[in-house]
Amino acid sequence: MHARVKQDTSSTPFCHFINGEFVGSANGRMFDVFYPVTGEMYAQVHEAGKEEVDAAVKAARTALTGPWGALTVQQRVGLLHELADGINARFDDFLEAECFDTGKPYSLARHVDIPRGAANFKIFADIIKNVPTESFMMETPDGAGALNYAIRAPKGVVAVICPWNLPLLLMTWKVGPAMACGNTVVVKPSEETPATTTLLGEVMNEVGIPAGVYNVVHGLGPDSAGQFLAQHPDIDAITFTGETVTGAEIMKAAAVGLRDVSFEMGGKNAGLVFADCDMDKAIEGAMRSAFANCGQVCLGTERIYVERPIFAEFVERLKNNAETLTPGRPEAGATNLGPMISRQQRNKVLSYYKKAREEGAEIITGGGIPQAPAELEAGFWIEPTIWTGLPESSPVVREEIFGPCCHIQPFDEEEEAVSMANDTPYGLATAIWTGNAARAHRVAAAVEVGITWVNCWFLRDLRTPFGGSKQSGIGREGGVHSLEFYTEMRNVCLKL
Numbered sequence: 001m002h003a004r005v006k007q008d009t010s011s012t013p014f015c016h017f018i019n020g021e022f023v024g025s026a027n028g029r030m031f032d033v034f035y036p037v038t039g040e041m042y043a044q045v046h047e048a049g050k051e052e053v054d055a056a057v058k059a060a061r062t063a064l065t066g067p068w069g070a071l072t073v074q075q076r077v078g079l080l081h082e083l084a085d086g087i088n089a090r091f092d093d094f095l096e097a098e099c100f101d102t103g104k105p106y107s108l109a110r111h112v113d114i115p116r117g118a119a120n121f122k123i124f125a126d127i128i129k130n131v132p133t134e135s136f137m138m139e140t141p142d143g144a145g146a147l148n149y150a151i152r153a154p155k156g157v158v159a160v161i162c163p164w165n166l167p168l169l170l171m172t173w174k175v176g177p178a179m180a181c182g183n184t185v186v187v188k189p190s191e192e193t194p195a196t197t198t199l200l201g202e203v204m205n206e207v208g209i210p211a212g213v214y215n216v217v218h219g220l221g222p223d224s225a226g227q228f229l230a231q232h233p234d235i236d237a238i239t240f241t242g243e244t245v246t247g248a249e250i251m252k253a254a255a256v257g258l259r260d261v262s263f264e265m266g267g268k269n270a271g272l273v274f275a276d277c278d279m280d281k282a283i284e285g286a287m288r289s290a291f292a293n294c295g296q297v298c299l300g301t302e303r304i305y306v307e308r309p310i311f312a313e314f315v316e317r318l319k320n321n322a323e324t325l326t327p328g329r330p331e332a333g334a335t336n337l338g339p340m341i342s343r344q345q346r347n348k349v350l351s352y353y354k355k356a357r358e359e360g361a362e363i364i365t366g367g368g369i370p371q372a373p374a375e376l377e378a379g380f381w382i383e384p385t386i387w388t389g390l391p392e393s394s395p396v397v398r399e400e401i402f403g404p405c406c407h408i409q410p411f412d413e414e415e416e417a418v419s420m421a422n423d424t425p426y427g428l429a430t431a432i433w434t435g436n437a438a439r440a441h442r443v444a445a446a447v448e449v450g451i452t453w454v455n456c457w458f459l460r461d462l463r464t465p466f467g468g469s470k471q472s473g474i475g476r477e478g479g480v481h482s483l484e485f486y487t488e489m490r491n492v493c494l495k496l
């Protein structure tokens, strides 16, 4: 292994970050990452073998009981604030790195991904500082009593396995609370998006987070870093965001040694648009929930149910808006639509575009690959697509596509809309558009999901519970719910 004290993220290859140092792989294996905008290979990445995963877990274990464990909560909280400030101080580096990996517009990453990456450290630092634990005074036969009180201990070494769609945001959403609670982490970013997770290692060193608290191993899933990490016997808990089928594999690995898991997984979310809604707001919301981040958002609405009296108008207006989306280079001011993350993901989405055609969908807009300027032609571009007319049994309506597309279906009764929304093995999110508060409350209570938005979408207060029902997840994170996963409550019974 070769060690580098500083990873220059503008050069390649990307290294692992283990025990505060940037290191390559002993096995010499590398994989490529591509700039989705042009399709060009832009970086090589070291692929971790068991040796690097083991070194990262050992470093995390040592830091847990060593320098990190020795800090007071107040000291830890102070460092996490400095970390957030350190991300903000290198905002442009993070922005560039994130957009190189994903191709997403700067306008999106600047307002969502990078600020949330920093905020995730501050908010959980403040929560751990302020959340009380419980205590009970009990009576005893001798009359003196006993005081029971709970203390929060860190869970230990936490494996954090991440997807590619919101790389910095989703990774820090887990690393932030894990570190705030006193854990150490080994992060496995998606093989598609290694840059910002690597860059964060530099900031950890810059602000003086002790070596071994934050470790990064790069690689793929099966037979690579992901699997080696999930199966490592010295990991205490696994937190994962990704596809439901991957979650099932990781759960098998976690069963050995009975490690705790927190899973945020796939969805096939419904938007429910009632005739009494504010149509301008519903259209604006549906534009974002269907097409933001080129449809690569787990919380997006790939199924939209619209009350029949406004169905035709809604379809027409969403079409007109979708056709104004402007693909282009991330840094260009006019760009508000990026490419898909990879050729493979685009092929997957295109296979659903084909299926929709074969099944007789009415294609309202899109359905293919757009004409791009010559220099972007090899990028992973795809047209935003709207369909109507498919049966609810169609795979296009039932399966998570994870692309910039939605199927719109009319409904006549509220119960019918709720029943169609619930007719899925997933249960992540719903967006309801209505001017009737009683209806909003009734429908929100009836939909089987972890998150319901009423007259908004993706509005997130990080203190609230976040997670999926049914096959969309296990457990809740956010606010004190993150503390429940990242700490172990221990009761002390003190006889007076």
Ligand code: NAD
Residues within 6 Å of the ligand: 161, 162, 163, 164, 165, 166, 170, 188, 189, 190, 191, 219, 220, 221, 222, 225, 226, 227, 230, 241, 242, 243, 244, 246, 247, 249, 250, 264, 265, 266, 267, 297, 298, 400, 402, 428, 468, 472, 473
């Ligand atoms: P994925 O499941 O393919 O990969 C996620 C991570 O798991 C990657 O780092 C991958 O290398 C790793 N991995 C794959 N196989 C593994 C294995 N056998 N053992 C250990 N690790 C393994 O998901 P993706 O394609 O990167 O992301 C898209 C998916 O993520 C979609 O299904 C989306 O809905 C979901 N997602 C959910 C949420 C949420 O909050 N619920 C948020 C974002 C994305």
